[in-house]
Amino acid sequence: MRIEATNQSRISTFAVPALCAGLLCFGSARSAPTDPGSSATATGDGALYDFNIEHLAADLSVSGDGELQPVPLIAAPELPPVASMADSCAEPLADDSMLERVRRRLAITACASSAWLDGLFGDQLRYDDYRATYGTVSLGTLWSQYDGVDPRLRFKLRLQLPQWDERISAFAGRVNRDEFISDSENDFDALPRRQFGSMAEDESVLVGLGYSSPRRNGNDFDVSVGVRVDLPLDPYVRTRWEMTRTFAESYVFSTRQSFFWQNSEGLGATTRLTLDRALSPWYLLRWSGLGKFTQETAGMEWNSQVTLFQSLNPRVGLAWQAELEGETDNEVQQTNRALRLIMRRQLNPEWLFLELRGGVEWPRRKLTEDREASAEVGIAFEMQFGPKRERNALSR
Incomplete structure (x- = not known):
């Protein structure tokens, strides 16, 4: 007897027109088809399973004492x-x-x-x-007058699971746990950065599964579940909805709402707004605003950032950045101000990248502190493997 099972799924693609400058591709990177399986149309292969009638019963053999003994013939499939x-x-x-x-x-x-x-x-x-599995590995260090030297090793990996479902993928990575789960990561994450008044130090290895809507059409939904690989285990759940719109030919607007639960932090929500304006083929201006609330935070944590992306040539891009951030219920509501210049250069071979950062910050978290300038300098190398993907895809 032969049973034939066919699994078919069709995934269509939506991509907001890309606004790119050199290596930095920003056409609201969050709106592009960043999910594994959402970048192409795929049809599952038919799977044939052969069954013999004996597989539906047990073989009867005679034991030494003359009794019939059932011997199962169905064996677990071997990988x-x-x-x-x-x-x-x-x-x-x-x-x-x-x-x-x-x-x-x-x-x-x-x-x-x-x-x-x-x-x-x-x-x-x-x-x-x-x-088509893809990922990045980055190694870098940041020095600042305020925090000293802070080395970082990070990796992100997205695994394809086509037999299960084209819309489901697995994730593994060494990332900043709070930024990743709360969906508050920066456009440049190879190097650490001060977030909401303190340097992000909670580097953790996370593993999990993610589900993304099969069509990236400007109203997109995804869910992920995972756990921190450490004792005690710290599970989390996150769901996100994103709306993206283009208007007036050179503008892209997106809003993203995230809700999450983490065993150690409780419930939380993050709202992110982004507006991109293409100034020319070589310049793009981006404003992004973020507000985050959790059961463990004092009021709402907020961040506002303006970045001018500049393409010097097809292999080199610059980002001129100004940033403000704070907490509404903190004794000092504006906890940091910063000016930065970030250079990202594609090296040879083409999958290796160099990131340089220089800037100055004015942190102040307590009333007893003075707001003084703190210089910072950083360098990082990033290696990409697997098919080329937008870097933001790995956060999904």
Whole structure:
């Protein structure tokens, strides 16, 4: 007896016209088809399962004492060994440099992990989809007069799960836990930054699953659940809705509302508004405003930022940034002011990036503190592996 099962899903794509300057692509990056599975139309492959009539019963054999003993014939499906998964994920080396070998090993490990996890939901492994697994690894350090030296190692990885559902993906990363869960990450996250009066220090490894609406049409919805990989375990749930609109040819406006629950922080909500204005093919102006409330915060934490993106050439981009932030119920309501210049340069090979930051801040959290200038300097390297994706895709 043969049973045929077919799983089909169709995903269409919506993309707001990109407003780009050099390496910095901003056409409301949050509105682009950033989800795995939302960037193309995909149809699930039919899966054939063969059953023999004996599989529906038990074989009867005679034991030593003459009694009939049932012997089950249905065995659990076996997944290919990890070694064969890695071999199936392997691709030729572009060159024999140490960096290329490291990047290739990261890509193979990510692909094999995606195949192993997806293999739990079926036996029709799709390596073309698993090779679309993508991520970044960044290493950098920031020095400031106020906080001293702060080194950071971060990574983000998005795993494809086509056998389960094209709209579902798995996530793993070493990130700032509070910024990631509350959806308050900055456009540039390779280096740490002062947020709401204090330097973000809560770096954690998070793993989870995410669901995104199949069509990116300007009214988009996604949900994610996950846990911090540490004891005690700290689970979280987050849901987001985003609306994006273009108008007057050169404007893109987006609003995003997030609700989240974290075991250690309780309930919270974040509202983000973004307005982009294309000034020319080489300049883009962005204003973004953010308000966050949790059960653990004193009132509402807020942030307002103006950034001028400048393209110097196809490989180099600058970001001129001014920022204000504070807390409504803190004894000092405006906790920080900052001016920054950020340079992002594509190196050779093209998947390696250099990020430089220089600026000055004026932090003040307590009335007993004086608001004094604090210089900051930072450098970071970022390696991308897997297909090229917008960096914001990894936060979904």
